[in-house]
Amino acid sequence: MIEEGCSLLGCGTDDDRSFTMDDYAGATARWCPGCGDHAVLTAVERLLETEQLPPERTVFVSGIGCSSRFPHYLHTYGFHGLHGRALPVATGVKLRRPDLHVFVVMGDGDCCSIGAGHWIHTTRYNPDMVVLMLDNGVYGLTKNQTSPTSPQGRPSNTQPRGAYLPGLNPISATLGVTNASFVAQTGDWIPEHLYQTLSAGFHHRGFSFIRVLQRCPKFTETLFLDAVRDPKNVELLVHPNGIVAPDVEAIYQNHIAHDPSDLTDAHRLAELDGKVRLGLFYRNASLPVYEEVRREHLQSAEQKLALLNTELDRYAV
Amino acid sequence: MNSSSSNSVESSTATVLEGPPTLIRVPEHTVEVVSDSGEGAQKCGQLFGRTSARMGNGVWTVEIIPAEIQPPARTPGSASGNRIRIGTEPVTNWGDAANVVVAFNEQVLLSRHRLDALAEDAIILIESQWETHEDPTIREEWRTAMEELGQRSYQFIRVPMEEECQKILDIPARGKNMFALGLLAGVYGRDADILRRLIANEFRKKSQEVIDTNIALLEAGIRWAEEHLDFRIEVPIAQGERAMVVMNGNQAVGLGAIAAGMELCAMYPITPATSASHYLSEVFEDFGGVVHQAEDEIAAAGVAIGASYAGKVAFTITSGPGLALKTEFLGLAVMTETPLVLVDVQRGGPSTGLPTKVEQSDLLAAIFGQPGDAPHVVLAPATIEECFACMITARRIAEAFRCLVMVLSDANLATGVQPFPRPEVTTEWIAAPVDLSPVPDGTLPYQWDPEAGLSRRIIPGQPGGMFTATGLAHDERSKVAYGPGVNQLGCTMRSRKLAVFQSTLRPPTVRGDAAGDLLVVGWGSTEGAIIEAVDRARAQGLAVSSLHLRFLSPLEPGLKDIFQRFGKVMTVEINYSDEPDDPYITDENRRRGQLAWLLRATTLVDVDCWTRVPGEPLQPKMIHQAILAHLAKGAES
Numbered sequence: 001m002i003e004e005g006c007s008l009l010g011c012g013t014d015d016d017r018s019f020t021m022d023d024y025a026g027a028t029a030r031w032c033p034g035c036g037d038h039a040v041l042t043a044v045e046r047l048l049e050t051e052q053l054p055p056e057r058t059v060f061v062s063g064i065g066c067s068s069r070f071p072h073y074l075h076t077y078g079f080h081g082l083h084g085r086a087l088p089v090a091t092g093v094k095l096r097r098p099d100l101h102v103f104v105v106m107g108d109g110d111c112c113s114i115g116a117g118h119w120i121h122t123t124r125y126n127p128d129m130v131v132l133m134l135d136n137g138v139y140g141l142t143k144n145q146t147s148p149t150s151p152q153g154r155p156s157n158t159q160p161r162g163a164y165l166p167g168l169n170p171i172s173a174t175l176g177v178t179n180a181s182f183v184a185q186t187g188d189w190i191p192e193h194l195y196q197t198l199s200a201g202f203h204h205r206g207f208s209f210i211r212v213l214q215r216c217p218k219f220t221e222t223l224f225l226d227a228v229r230d231p232k233n234v235e236l237l238v239h240p241n242g243i244v245a246p247d248v249e250a251i252y253q254n255h256i257a258h259d260p261s262d263l264t265d266a267h268r269l270a271e272l273d274g275k276v277r278l279g280l281f282y283r284n285a286s287l288p289v290y291e292e293v294r295r296e297h298l299q300s301a302e303q304k305l306a307l308l309n310t311e312l313d314r315y316a317v
Numbered sequence: 318m319n320s321s322s323s324n325s326v327e328s329s330t331a332t333v334l335e336g337p338p339t340l341i342r343v344p345e346h347t348v349e350v351v352s353d354s355g356e357g358a359q360k361c362g363q364l365f366g367r368t369s370a371r372m373g374n375g376v377w378t379v380e381i382i383p384a385e386i387q388p389p390a391r392t393p394g395s396a397s398g399n400r401i402r403i404g405t406e407p408v409t410n411w412g413d414a415a416n417v418v419v420a421f422n423e424q425v426l427l428s429r430h431r432l433d434a435l436a437e438d439a440i441i442l443i444e445s446q447w448e449t450h451e452d453p454t455i456r457e458e459w460r461t462a463m464e465e466l467g468q469r470s471y472q473f474i475r476v477p478m479e480e481e482c483q484k485i486l487d488i489p490a491r492g493k494n495m496f497a498l499g500l501l502a503g504v505y506g507r508d509a510d511i512l513r514r515l516i517a518n519e520f521r522k523k524s525q526e527v528i529d530t531n532i533a534l535l536e537a538g539i540r541w542a543e544e545h546l547d548f549r550i551e552v553p554i555a556q557g558e559r560a561m562v563v564m565n566g567n568q569a570v571g572l573g574a575i576a577a578g579m580e581l582c583a584m585y586p587i588t589p590a591t592s593a594s595h596y597l598s599e600v601f602e603d604f605g606g607v608v609h610q611a612e613d614e615i616a617a618a619g620v621a622i623g624a625s626y627a628g629k630v631a632f633t634i635t636s637g638p639g640l641a642l643k644t645e646f647l648g649l650a651v652m653t654e655t656p657l658v659l660v661d662v663q664r665g666g667p668s669t670g671l672p673t674k675v676e677q678s679d680l681l682a683a684i685f686g687q688p689g690d691a692p693h694v695v696l697a698p699a700t701i702e703e704c705f706a707c708m709i710t711a712r713r714i715a716e717a718f719r720c721l722v723m724v725l726s727d728a729n730l731a732t733g734v735q736p737f738p739r740p741e742v743t744t745e746w747i748a749a750p751v752d753l754s755p756v757p758d759g760t761l762p763y764q765w766d767p768e769a770g771l772s773r774r775i776i777p778g779q780p781g782g783m784f785t786a787t788g789l790a791h792d793e794r795s796k797v798a799y800g801p802g803v804n805q806l807g808c809t810m811r812s813r814k815l816a817v818f819q820s821t822l823r824p825p826t827v828r829g830d831a832a833g834d835l836l837v838v839g840w841g842s843t844e845g846a847i848i849e850a851v852d853r854a855r856a857q858g859l860a861v862s863s864l865h866l867r868f869l870s871p872l873e874p875g876l877k878d879i880f881q882r883f884g885k886v887m888t889v890e891i892n893y894s895d896e897p898d899d900p901y902i903t904d905e906n907r908r909r910g911q912l913a914w915l916l917r918a919t920t921l922v923d924v925d926c927w928t929r930v931p932g933e934p935l936q937p938k939m940i941h942q943a944i945l946a947h948l949a950k951g952a953e954s
Contacts, residue, residue, distance in 0.1 A: 091616075
């Protein structure tokens, strides 16, 4: 939490500054050509520029995996931590520094396997942050192992006869968590939808969980191929309170009207029935946000000292 | 109290005494209160200890805790309570054996007897209802137990506790502990006003009726003692000049964290660390602090690291199993040079081990437990007062050296209550507000001083400081780099900080002569017992000294020089080591106490050890015997 004397708009920063895409560019991305991560990075840079987020007040937290290199490719603050453990770190940042804009980038192994406990619980804490789960259905960095979201039957180095079990459904799982407040799905091949989803997540007060459907050009090139090739194979969730992207809606004409405040309908639409559905499944801005619930009135050192002496009186002999 | 009076007491519990009681004046005395789990002997013992501290006695208390919440009643495994050692001078450990015991039944007493916890001539105030109980099984249990207890010359005083409480309370079992407190208050002449105030405070969240009943029970106990006991015990009070406070080690850790200006404690419930977070949860928010109960031990470490990375140094508190789970995050804190304080309240291990009992078995895991080279500071408080002070030290070191600091407390300190001089708190201890000023142009996130490895910490929100902290090998700009030179440099810089820190430490003080036949070395909560044992040996004319370490990583300087002035050096620790003459054990394969391993490796001195893992604090007499045995062994060879 920042100290008194610093407004939320910064300390010693020049509020007249304006930022271009270049101001947010970090190191050159070293993902494989054709990797969906590039598209997500571009959408994120566009969001940062559109929202004019001061780079010093923006923090990207990631885990380990291809997607978790993300913070290195931005010129903001970043924390590239442990496999599966981006969410606790991000929660710690937001808990003590609600003035910072916090983004989390994780992969499917990161979020849904090794970090699954944190995924469930941070969804429930509902801290105000944007969470991008870049889901390509495979462990790419460690070279082609089955991930929790790998489709059943897909061969890998660890399950060469094909994945034994049906893939885990991250949307259903997140919707099932008490206090889940924003659950959306988009695809790396529709930049405008990706951006609008990101933007909706950014403007939501709470834990904005966005699953980005991706293909790994090396190992899961054919994942969602039908949907990529033919807009008819995508069902777009549309609603004035949902992801609003008229250009996308014109091309992807297979619309499902879905009010994102309807949780029961969201659960139904999230069912794994072979359909690729993109859009906002659920949003509820009225749920408790952890760092707001836990926000404490900051005390100066002098106030603390007085309180400490009162506290010591309780133990006085 | 002589044997004839004890006999008369034993046979005359129901009659009112004539004439003044015998006054026994002693410099220190040890009291135990034991009941079935849930009968409140712990509360009775705590209040007796606090009252004694407030009156000006030195005090040390140790909890007697069963491993289960509600074990079967009237079984030795159910014994729950408190040992309170009081003295004219400050008391630093739980002593050897109890001189006075209040037992709620004969089975819990039996458990203390079997653990050799009672003095040969202990005075035992025992609930008498079981002897004549309507259930023949219970009467038989009493008879058998008394037969076993009769092997010693304990002096029994039968007290109709239940019967007396019944005069005040419908369900006497609920108030027996306050009656017992009254008995002890009568015997030791405790100030009834202090007791009444403490009881009122203890039950402040209950109704006035509850408070009144408990005070009535206390007074009934005092009256009973006055009317029926023909002795009083006086432990004179040495009035000190300084204002004192009294608390347990976990409360001291919590208060220390507040005094250090820390604002976030992330934890997951684990015995025996949890009571520190209970305490903090009660008061931390008033100070603007947050206790975050995370979903697991790993997340607790992660949240603390995130909060530290973005602001003031945060801490996490755990015990052995939690330390194991947090390991990967601890390595990350070291690699990213994120300041972090971790408190490990050690318990018996390995695995779930002895959750409620003391051990010092996490030392090597704490120092070396992180895969890869992860240099960090490890320190260990030896007293309750140090539990408070070390949090301020730990926060400062973590911040100044951008490093992980581990604090090794233990179950003995966590639950032990001891008075100490009231800290004169100052704003200088409190962490400064987070610096959000712009970072000077050209400052790198790891701009290591080439000699000292120190670098300026940059915090999110600071303009011009943007960088990505990473657990991957990185250069001064925090850029991921795998080159051989880069990794060598990073490891060197992180290690060098420890050497720089060590250069700020003073050599430890030797207690006793600076040279001699034997130096006893300890760490953590054993200091008081070691000193008492060494003092006994010195009083016998033996050339024994002791030394107690607070910093374990890096070790305090000058140890080799000190060790070389003694014929032998031996550590005393509450962790496992092989006995040298055990089957199969040779000098080469012998597994030694953990501090002994460390000291041998560091000093190349042939440091021996004497260690035990009884699940309770070491008694001075055990250490004294070990010293004598060690010196005798030296004389033979």
